[in-house]
Structures are given as C-alpha cells and as structure tokens.
Amino acid sequence: QIRELDSILAELKGLKRGRLNIAVVSTANYFAPQLLAEFCSQYPEIKVSLNVGNRESVLKQLHDNEIDLAILGRPPKGIEVEAHPFMENRIVIIAAGNSPYASESAIPPTRFQDETFIMREQGSGTRIATEEFFAAHHVRIKTGMEMSTNESVKQAVQAGMGLGVLSLDTVMLEVETGRLVVLDVQGFPIIRHWYIVHRESKRLSGVAAAFKKFLISK
C-alpha cells in the first residue's frame, strides 16, 4: 500500500520520481538494460530494479505481484494478463567465426544431419524449438555440451564445440567482431516477438505505464 501511494505521488510529480520493478527472461537481459537506460535518461530520478530469471521465475514474480512489468518471449497462459508485442525476436543458428558453413547461403537443414549442437538444458524453450525444427525436417542432430545459459552456449560455440541456436539479440557483439557467424539456413531466422506483460488487474503506476508505452511505440 505504501508502494501504491508512492506511485500515485510519482504521477502527481509528473514522473519525476518513482520506482520501476521489472522482470525479464534471460535472453532479454541483452537488450532490456539499454531500453531502460534510454527511458531513464528522460526521467533521471526514477529508480529501476531489473530482475533477470528463467521463464518460470518471471511468471512467478508476475503472479505474486512482485513486479510492475515483465518481458517475455511468449505471453503466459493460465494467468490473466495484458500482453503487447513490441520487438522482433529472431532465432538464428550460429557457428564459430571460422566455420566452413559461414560462406554458404540457403543451407538446407538436411546438411546438419549428425552435426553437433551445443544445447540449452532440457525444458528450455529454445531447445524445444530447435528439436521441433529438426524433427520436422527429419534431421537427426547430435547433442554436444548442455549449457544452462545463452552466454555459455555462445562461449562453447566460439570455442568450436558445435553449432548453437540462439536469439540474435544475444550475439550481436560476437557477430560484429567475427567471433561468431549467423548461418544462412533455410527456415531461419525463426521470427518471434518480445512481449511486455502485466497482470490484467494491475493498476500500473505512472512510471510503469510510461515505460510500457515507450516500449510499444518503439
């Protein structure tokens, strides 16, 4: 209740103060801080707390009303939310910069028969999407190392241990510096969206409403 009062006061003060609590899934970790920074540069007195977790933990925080807003790759089911798409999320296949695949175009998925992929852990959304894609093309891939974070997958792919499937947002710097290369594979990128999400019943603070509007307008 004190927080709610704080929020109302913040609105009265024209967003000069206030606090924004936001939770994002780990892939959004790579771009959410810049968006927050851009937003905060307009409202420098706002305090921001960004909590990064897996999908399960973000949904729990949303459900428990611990956060104002969440950024997710798929709107949740089973809990009543408002979800607005705001940015493309391109899922790509990556290889080490010196991979022989780097120079090829329109690679058919069948070329990856028996190829080793560095995989996220069992149950990861990216892993499920990857396995479904190759199953649909009747291609059997090999699971190399299993890594529980995007960062580890990137590092292992860079080290030449196999190919990886990741959101383009997580590999920009490595691609720019030639450490990793995005392969031109038929069917890729898989294009999804990022969603800004809050509970349907949530009374958004002025700051949270402004941030939501800022994202959707991008």
Next chain:
Amino acid sequence: QIRELDSILAELKGLKRGRLNIAVVSTANYFAPQLLAEFCSQYPEIKVSLNVGNRESVLKQLHDNEIDLAILGRPPKGIEVEAHPFMENRIVIIAAGNSPYASESAIPPTRFQDETFIMREQGSGTRIATEEFFAAHHVRIKTGMEMSTNESVKQAVQAGMGLGVLSLDTVMLEVETGRLVVLDVQGFPIIRHWYIVHRESKRLSGVAAAFKKFLISK
C-alpha cells in the same frame, strides 16, 4: 548407482567416454565453457553438462550431490569440501568507453563520492564487496539501477547510466572493442581466486578427476 558404474567403466576405457556434471556461479559462465571445450577436445566422447546459477543454487547442487564439481569464487563454509584455487579473479571498476575517467591513472576512490553505480541486487557478493570497499574509504556512492546479472550491469554501464564493479572475466570483449573501459582506481583490481570444489566424501569419476587436474595445472 548406475551413474557410478558408468563412471568406473569410463575410467577403464581410459576416459574415452563418461559424463561430467559441473555447476558454476554466473560470473564463471564467461570462461568455464572455453576451459571445458579445451578439456573436451582431448576427450571428444565425453558428455558435459554445465549448469550456471547463483552461489546459493550451486551450493545446493553440491550439497545434494547432483554435480561432480563446482566452480566458485569463495570456498563454501558449513559443508565439507575440497577446494583448490586455480585462476585469478580480478574485480574491476568499469565505465562506458567514452567516460572522462578513462584517461586518468591512479584515481583515488574519493573521486567517486556521489558517483552513480549500477549495482547487482541486494545480497550479491560483488555488491557487498563494492559497498565495503567504499565504506572503508569513507566514500558515499549512489545506487543507480539494480540489475540481477553481470550482463545487465555491463549493458547499463555501456549505455552511460553509471559505473559498475565486475569481474574482469565478464567484460573482455567489451573492453577489447572499446565499449567499456577498466578504470585505473587505487585499490583495484581486487584480486581473488576461482576455486574448483567438490564434496570431501565424493568419489570423483575418472573424467571429473581429470578435469580437476586440468584446471589446477593451468
């Protein structure tokens, strides 16, 4: 018990096969995959599973005997382990590449009076170390955004929202490309070590023992 049998068989086969389950704290996320890749290139049939978590979750996995080895910044207390230091962990102060501090040398900590720092969440080891350092120098810093991951801190610092305190291992690429700069501050880097840890009572598999030896020999 089946896993234990598997491990013994792996040893008999001269490490040609076998499985290595390792958990590391999130900062080690940035270098552990390369070490695993280097190790695995000698034993390509080994299956590796790397689980990245916060300190609490890594300790729980160690305690529950779910992993062979853990990589931590400080050996745990309260559970009987063998812990061997193997690599330096340099804690540094970072700023955006265009920061005016970038060109200064031997900056006294008092220069950071009232400076904004992008902080890890309450309870984070890096945050505690940062607050202790500045308190010891009677310097009051301001807490800007609070971010729950190293990656978010890096991104927010790059976006010019404040300074940050991180392990050098997490910022190599950004420093190399000039996006971030390591400041030359008196008292920094704070030098710690990484530890490879297992339960004292653990019967290490051949693969795990070999990986431990590989790390310590580096």
